[in-house]
Amino acid sequence: MEREGSRLLRRVRTAWGDICADERGDVPGWVLITLMTAGLVVLIWALAGPALSGLFEQAISRVTGL
Template sequence: MLTWLRERLAGRWADRGDRGDVPGWVLVTLMTAGLVLTLWAVAGPRLEGVFNDAIDSVSTGP
């Protein structure tokens, strides 16, 4: 039973004939990196201020 299933699955994957959409994945990766950099540039100073305020409040106490 397992041999039959393995042969069926191997045959199904061998018949596909495609290796994926590499240019599409490159585009998605580059767009994601651009989005992260843009958000970091816009929100970075604000997040740094929030982090520093939190550390200062923990260090000095209420």
């Protein structure tokens, strides 16, 4: 019985090691994608921010009649 338990434990450790090894390489790619997306959002916001602000102020002034 003890021998079967140690075989099972060895299989679980091997499977867990395979899972951990597979996931380890993806972290830098996801970090890069996140940083690039954030950079694009900042760039688009910087370019379109003043136009959107003017559009918003114009819409509010039409609604309120000021």
